[in-house]
Amino acid sequence: MTIRRRSLLRAGLALPLVTACAPTVLLGDRDAVRIAVPWSGFELLAFDTVLAGARQRATARGMRRETRLILLGDDIDTAFSARGASAPEIVMLPQIGRIQELLADKHSPPAIDAALWEDAAGLCYAQHWDRALRRSAARTDDNHYGLPFKSAQKSLIWYDRQTFATHEKALAAHGVGDPGTWTVADWPTAMAALEPTGVRLLAFGAADSWVVTDLFENLLQAESRSVYTELETATIRWPWDRPEVRAALHRLGELCSHPAAFPHGLAVALTTQFPASIRDVFDRRRALMVAAPDFAEPYVRRSLTDSGRGTGSVGLLPFPALAPGGTRPVLGGGDVMVLTREAGDDARLLLAELAAPDAATTWIDDLGGFSSPHLRSARRYSALLEPVARELDSWTSFDLSDRIGSAGGRWGLRRILTDFLLEIAESGRAGLPAAVDRVVVRLDEFRTGGPR
Numbered sequence: 001m002t003i004r005r006r007s008l009l010r011a012g013l014a015l016p017l018v019t020a021c022a023p024t025v026l027l028g029d030r031d032a033v034r035i036a037v038p039w040s041g042f043e044l045l046a047f048d049t050v051l052a053g054a055r056q057r058a059t060a061r062g063m064r065r066e067t068r069l070i071l072l073g074d075d076i077d078t079a080f081s082a083r084g085a086s087a088p089e090i091v092m093l094p095q096i097g098r099i100q101e102l103l104a105d106k107h108s109p110p111a112i113d114a115a116l117w118e119d120a121a122g123l124c125y126a127q128h129w130d131r132a133l134r135r136s137a138a139r140t141d142d143n144h145y146g147l148p149f150k151s152a153q154k155s156l157i158w159y160d161r162q163t164f165a166t167h168e169k170a171l172a173a174h175g176v177g178d179p180g181t182w183t184v185a186d187w188p189t190a191m192a193a194l195e196p197t198g199v200r201l202l203a204f205g206a207a208d209s210w211v212v213t214d215l216f217e218n219l220l221q222a223e224s225r226s227v228y229t230e231l232e233t234a235t236i237r238w239p240w241d242r243p244e245v246r247a248a249l250h251r252l253g254e255l256c257s258h259p260a261a262f263p264h265g266l267a268v269a270l271t272t273q274f275p276a277s278i279r280d281v282f283d284r285r286r287a288l289m290v291a292a293p294d295f296a297e298p299y300v301r302r303s304l305t306d307s308g309r310g311t312g313s314v315g316l317l318p319f320p321a322l323a324p325g326g327t328r329p330v331l332g333g334g335d336v337m338v339l340t341r342e343a344g345d346d347a348r349l350l351l352a353e354l355a356a357p358d359a360a361t362t363w364i365d366d367l368g369g370f371s372s373p374h375l376r377s378a379r380r381y382s383a384l385l386e387p388v389a390r391e392l393d394s395w396t397s398f399d400l401s402d403r404i405g406s407a408g409g410r411w412g413l414r415r416i417l418t419d420f421l422l423e424i425a426e427s428g429r430a431g432l433p434a435a436v437d438r439v440v441v442r443l444d445e446f447r448t449g450g451p452r
Helices: 003-020 041-060 073-080 098-103 127-132 161-166 168-173 184-197 209-223 225-233 243-257 265-269 274-282 294-306 345-354 361-366 386-393 413-427 429-448
Strands: 032-037 066-071 090-093 147-153 156-160 200-203 287-291 314-318 331-339
Touching: 032 041, 032 073, 032 345, 041 066, 041 294, 041 345, 041 361, 073 090, 090 345, 098 331, 147 294, 147 386, 156 161, 156 274, 156 294, 161 168, 161 314, 168 184, 184 200, 184 243, 200 274, 209 225, 209 243, 209 287, 209 331, 209 413, 225 243, 243 265, 243 413, 243 429, 265 413, 274 287, 274 294, 314 386, 331 345, 413 429
Parallel strands: 032 066, 032 090, 200 287
Antiparallel strands: 090 331, 147 331, 156 287, 156 314
16 A cells, blocks of 8 residues: 555544544523434434424423533533533433443532332333443442433344345355355355455445444454453453454454455445445445444435335344354443433423333334333334344343443544554555554553553
8 A cells, every 4th residue: 555545544534533523512502401412314313303202291291491402423522521501411422331430520420310210110221221320339329320212233234135136146156145144254255255246245334433343342242252241341451452352353354354345445444434334235235234233224224215125125134153153242232311410300301201111202113223222112113123123122231332431432442443454454464463462452551541
């Protein structure tokens, strides 16, 4: 790769971060309940509809103020340091691990009303949410400091049935048949089978760094569930320097460095955003499949509409095991509602309505890609998600980059893994062992509170 090519690639990788780091303006409005959200696009539109219904119900119960959305994107953390008229009262937090960090410093959020967590039938949310949203360091504290709003299943594979049918003979000739039978060990074989056709096996929106961490985390849990759990539940000293972590990194590098892995190669994948990767499968049909969470559904539907096809073209599978007989990864995450110290009575009324079991019905019905974490929810799913409906709430391990707080954020695990793939794009597979060593060293810095 020439110096110019390397510079261009690094510049492309920096663009999403530059955008995310732009100064954040919080608009003060004391006459409105202020809700900070990380969403944009489809998700923002859907939440606005959900909020309208919750606002109407809260007003009927005595809420006096209007509502105002504050769009913070990747800068959602600034919501907890804002004060006065600029400060949000409710924060939709995508990184559940940040709550424990907030509880340890001056921005500690207030407790959630216990009645929202438990009713006559018991806990309203699964045990993994219950454990993660308590103050872990104080056993005498029974309070919860967040309330699950949206659950996300992060161990799914979406594929195009028509693309598969077109290339089924070529794949079968290499010993790989129905994608439902594949393991990760079959992926390089499928890549080789598809290489002469011009279609690639995987689409990869690696410019959105959470896509990179999601793939690594699935590979790591498939490699060793016990090591994954150690990392997920650690507080300060994360055990990164383990053979299983190195094996998962090596597998990630091998898959991503395969010349027929992604449309136009790894360098382009590193500048491709998540929505574009969905289009690469279901609209442009440049790739057979994409590893993507359940909230990819709206983008899948839009791609099908743009290509004039129906939902029958979509196949949806659980993320596979590494090899026959292995354990499949089952990871999840989601967005948690957190009150700030500025929250008043109106904010608490609104929070209660947003926490109603079926508050997000319009999101499910009109847009899709939403899984409710509330155990009393009717749990309706779209026709697209129905084939894996049982998978959608079966996870107990959280997305690692969300669970470990700031160490997993855009300057932590996400940045380190993106840099790792950038190095592989430049050096090729020959540089993989040394690149893995450097990643482990950088990750291990977090064991002693190193660079964040």
